[in-house]
Amino acid sequence: MSVTFYYSPQSSASPVHWTLEELGIPYEKVLIDFRAGDAKKPEFLKLNPNAKVPVLVHDGVAIFESAAIQIYLGETFGVSKGLYPAPGPQRGEVMKWIVWTNVSLGEALSRVGRNFGGWAPEEERNVKAGLRAKQDVADLLQILDAQLQGRSYLTGDSITVADLHVSSWMEYVRMMQLDLTPYPNILAWMTRCTSRPTYSAAP
Ligand SMILES: N[C@@H](CCC(=O)N[C@@H](CS)C(=O)NCC(=O)O)C(=O)O
Structure with missing residues (x-):
């Protein structure tokens, strides 16, 4: 292998x-x-x-x-390490958060970057489109925060690849200067996830 x-x-x-x-x-x-x-x-x-x-x-x-x-x-x-469910509906739940992150959250973050990020040429930036994108990110973070209400991890009591994936992306959200303080469940969950020793081994 x-x-x-x-x-x-x-x-x-x-x-x-x-x-x-x-x-x-x-x-x-x-x-x-x-x-x-x-x-x-x-x-x-x-x-x-x-x-x-x-x-x-x-x-x-x-x-x-x-x-x-x-x-x-x-x-x-x-599956054998307990980080991913066996085939079945729980696997679908884990997959949906991984895909949601790249497709839905990633798309909105990309629009924030295009319109406010320093790398986009000035003439291609649009403040109104950027503000719309920021609102879309805020709405998506609200959905994530609600999902974490009363749960230790995204899909239940134990950490899965979805938690690793989505919580890692929260650093990207922070890099874009977007404030996570309105989302207490996200902040508590990020601390739970990123306090694992493997996190610092994977910059
Ligand atoms: N949708 C792709 C995005 C990959 C991507 O954009 N990677 C960036 C780094 S975050 C990259 O390699 N950029 C090449 C470059 O900057 O030249 C994925 O999730 O794998």
Whole structure:
């Protein structure tokens, strides 16, 4: 069995990095340095033509898109470790939060970044569109906060790959200067999740 993980710190690879650490499976890490042009090199583009991290190569097969990798890792290695449910409705619940994060929350955060982030050219930014995006993020965080009301973790009493994935994304929310203080359930859950020793092992 061989697992190779292509990553860059503080990126979309971080939630996957954390899952690999929690799973405790042997894996090799390959740092992709964007400034050195590593992502655009032909050997990396063969693994991910999108030129992005993360990529996981398992027994010679390359998987890109962090949500897909998380689901794959959960199904393949997570069930026996108690981090991912066996096939059935509980598995569906875990999958829905992973996908929600990348598709719904990720889409709104991307609009915040495009309109307020320093990297977008000035003439392409639009304050009204940015404020709309911020409101959309706030509405989504309210949904997450409500889900965590009365629960230790997203889908029940024990941590799953969904908690690793979604709580890791909260750091991205903070990086975008969005305030999490109106969401006490999110803050308490983040502390529960990120106090695990594996968190700091996966920047
Ligand atoms: N939807 C993709 C997004 C991947 C992505 O955007 N990765 C960024 C880092 S957060 C990247 O590799 N960017 C390449 C670059 O900046 O050159 C996923 O979730 O895997």
